[in-house]
Amino acid sequence: MATKTQELTQKGGQHRHRALGLSDEAALRIYEVMRLARAIDERMWLINRQGRAPFVISCQGQEAAQVGSAAALEPKKDWVVPYYRDAGVALWFGMTARDEMLQFLARKEDPNSAGRQMPRHYGSRERHILTTGSPVGAQLLHAAGIALASKMRGEDAVTATYFGEGSSSQGDAHEAMNFAAIHKLAVLFICENNGYAISVPQNHQMAIKDLADRAAGYGFPGVVVDGNDVLAVYEAAHEAVKRARRGEGPTLIEAKTYRITAHSSDDDDKRYRQAEEVALWREKEPIPRFAQYLRQARVLSEELDREISDRVNREVDDATDYAESAPDPSPDDLLKHVYAQESR
Amino acid sequence: MATKTQELTQKGGQHRHRALGLSDEAALRIYEVMRLARAIDERMWLINRQGRAPFVISCQGQEAAQVGSAAALEPKKDWVVPYYRDAGVALWFGMTARDEMLQFLARKEDPNSAGRQMPRHYGSRERHILTTGSPVGAQLLHAAGIALASKMRGEDAVTATYFGEGSSSQGDAHEAMNFAAIHKLAVLFICENNGYAISVPQNHQMAIKDLADRAAGYGFPGVVVDGNDVLAVYEAAHEAVKRARRGEGPTLIEAKTYRITAHSSDDDDKRYRQAEEVALWREKEPIPRFAQYLRQARVLSEELDREISDRVNREVDDATDYAESAPDPSPDDLLKHVYAQESR
Amino acid sequence: MAVKTLIEAIRDAMDEEMERDPSVFVIGEDVGVRGGVFLATDGLANKYGEDRVIDSPLAESSIVGVAIGAAANGMRPIAEIQFADFIGPAYNQIVQEAARFCYRSAGDFCLPMVIRAPWGGGVHGAIYHSQSIEATFGHVPGLKVVVPGTPADAKGLLKAAIRDPDPVLFLEHKRTYRLIRGEVPDGDHLVAIGTAEVRREGKDLSLIAYGLMLHYCLEAAEKLAGEGVSVEVLDLRSIKPMDDAAILKTTRKTGKVLIVHEDNQFGGIAGEVMAIIMESAFDALDAPVMRLCGPDVPAMPYNHVLEAAFMPSVDRIAEKARELAAY
């Protein structure tokens, strides 16, 4: 059976982050990236509601699961294989606010797909973010393949792949975990369990309480963490990364979290979620929670928080302005890059 | 973790079959069907070696797993969804020696496919044997669908599906177990684990020892049985059937067994298996073992055994003669039954 | 008769068939309380219960695989694939299982089942919410593939598909869901699978299309009428079986044919229509048959400039038709 959060060391008391090996600066950096992810997301909804962009898909509520785990990795050395909510992961791995807005508005300069994909379909070879597709579940196998290549070349890079609990139902999720287990690949399977696949609640998706329990059936550890506790997520990911680098194989981390917004700008979550349920989870939101921790740990002062807010807001303003005035692709870009020969 | 054989009641001592609720006649019937399956299979190899049929795929060694589990079902009420080795299952569900030889020789009269499919691709609506395809793993989902239909109509029919441990690697196996678990469907997932997927040994297929351990990750029981002990298989299947009829959902039964022949007449198992390993398993063959039990239980006399042998041999001779003189399909049969309108 | 949108007609068809026949049920992602992401099944879970409108796990192979088993055991499932672009995981179940069951069992296990899939572009859906799949599945013997272009056909063809004894892939163009309205006969309205329909009579040239492109072709025809060119428009509506007779009839009538589709050109359905004409009406041709199709790029990009560059438009259809008329 899977390890549970409660069993993870919660040592360190008021200074859990230091006990986990995170400096104050590192903790603040995690905080700021979570804030930035959220601020960008909120701006996207605004732009969408103004009719200036057709579609938003949100990271709101899941920032701890994303940034907490990505922070345990080494950008450019390690790889991430995200899914369409993983703004926090992408930002940690080097995407900027401008990049976010460029892809959101589908500009030619968008480093992910040059405006070809829907928002939040990340990808950058330079940043070691694999290109993201929409069909869910497929990416878990790509992560296994990336890790296999690392292993073949004797590198100790780790690959983290992200997916919703809904996507765990796909056959590919099974095949990926099995393959990674057989070859003891350095893969972190990180499930952001937000309780729903669009409208379908967890109990219609599986007959078990903890997805992490699946790991035992492949022969590697499964861990359940409070996905809204960024340090708990970091701790679990950090342990898994160490295991992976030692050549001991994959870990499945189930981060229990919640999506605060509707599934996307095309969704109406009132059709399937009670307002009370959403309200309950709003109380447990990861960003205020981490802010409170940092204040109690005397790492975050009110002044510093304001400074961060200002910086984040400026970044988002700048990114929005930049992207809004950036050019669209031209019609003849349509035919490019079907095959590799044509250079970018 | 999965239940193990050792933990299953082995009560009854010299009369285990009676303790399991099997009359002497029922035990003998099981024995005879196992013998018949073997005898037909041996004849197929003979015909193949004589160049009179292009292909054999064998049940040899796996008769206990097949007949022992099928015997716990109620033919015509329950459904079976077999794979290409399941001669024992098909015979228990009403296929005859003639039917076996008709399909083996691809005659028009073959009730499974009228000579269209390779040998051992069973199927008969009347007998509640679902049509078998070659792509492995797909059938597990069909079993879930059959069971869903039974449930929707409020019937207490059970569906048993069979597969090799190799096929458990397919995404469909995962999806089927998950779906059956969610809806508490009356499905028996019966894995005939013979240690190889053609040449690929179990440790290249999975990083766990017992496939039955997967069941816990879906939320239903997994049971490991000695697949060469027909009564142990019967017992596990019988328990699972009772559970299923009570509406408590699926069970995964892993019957550890061995394929005595090469994968098929196209295979050369010397390329990947040691002769010693095969010899070791020959010692554990299910038919002599059950014969010995029945003799010790004084259910099977030498005379009766000879009678059975004679009957089996006569059946196989008759079936061979019958099928060899049965007509081929005619060329214009090629275009029939692409769609349902054309009657059979 | 009432005026309905195409998606209302689809909902009505399911509702009426579920009412009529207790063996009909719906299975797919979000089809339950959510009513489907396009609301095609809105209200059905309420009316028929969650046991007949089943929210499946997010796994297309299981949606189709379970439907196959249920169909083999006396039910008539309607499986919804949320977007045609996500039918890939179910490809093996559809092509190697559903489409082969009847043949491989020599008629013993034919499968009365429908797979509904919203398809097509023009909705800012990007690479993975805009694709066309009719050529891929049209190539598969044992399947039937239909594409209604009008609300009446949507209802009539879906009811026919549900009652059909074979697996039918039912393609619904997303852009037409709410854009296209029309009279829909009440009650038991059925449209025979395998029949095309002339939507506009003409004599100078023929346009052949289906789905959204049918409507673009009708607009283009109207334009050309203003220029003195009389254009016939044939709504293919059934990709498989294809109505060869209707294709040959319009070819023989006008001698000039242009086929239009969104799907990638290479290996698309236009090629097959051209082959059918080549084989059986070569002598009737006054010009080579032409086609106007989606370009051979993986799929439609998100950016609106690129999306527009991908889609055949009324203007481009009209332009190509003029070229053909002048041949």
Next chain:
Amino acid sequence: MAVKTLIEAIRDAMDEEMERDPSVFVIGEDVGVRGGVFLATDGLANKYGEDRVIDSPLAESSIVGVAIGAAANGMRPIAEIQFADFIGPAYNQIVQEAARFCYRSAGDFCLPMVIRAPWGGGVHGAIYHSQSIEATFGHVPGLKVVVPGTPADAKGLLKAAIRDPDPVLFLEHKRTYRLIRGEVPDGDHLVAIGTAEVRREGKDLSLIAYGLMLHYCLEAAEKLAGEGVSVEVLDLRSIKPMDDAAILKTTRKTGKVLIVHEDNQFGGIAGEVMAIIMESAFDALDAPVMRLCGPDVPAMPYNHVLEAAFMPSVDRIAEKARELAAY
């Protein structure tokens, strides 16, 4: 140059490329100690170790999905699908992932990978060991699809495919594996993907084919030569990209074309070839282009009578060619 069977040439190509480039590796079912069910990889595990010749679990989606990830991370995988008929579970990974990676990343993640798949009939393989898949995958932009017909091409095209920066589906006709022998150049012999090859010059009519049917066409051409009909035979050998120029050239030369393939007729590659000719050489046609294909039944049955009824034969090709010649 030595005379080799087609499968020996394939083995040589993999061996040489693995020797040359440490990023090349093989993954598939039974490819290791067993050497593949057809022995295509025989000896490679011994020579390069089990880490470079990986026996995968029985799961095609993982074979391709893992290959994709490895290719994205600097390797050059050769993924073996045991039989083309079992490529279904990998369909989504091939079409929606491998074929879209380069485009969706605007050139950032193009995938140098090969998927080998034995295909085709005439081997008593029945419904699930005889299928053709070239039309299905040929329709997919972003993929390349090649079909060698001779041992020299098998080697040259496979080496080219392994070195190609894009995903290549490499189709090997099972019946030709040991049946077809021929001279194979030693060492770095490469055949450019996207080129067809005239295998026999002629002037009265053209046969276009690939795989086993190429050889049947050559036999039929020989027959017709005896009857005074001069037949040109074009080996398509690359389905995608297709060599339009070569197709148009032979069409313009003879004015009469017959396309032959095993794959089901409806929506098969013959239709696309006919469309290409229709669009660009209509004026050169002295007769309608004709096709002789597998019938539209799900797949080839096991029984030898039915298998023979399915397969285009030398006699039936010759007969159809005579019909065309007489047109």
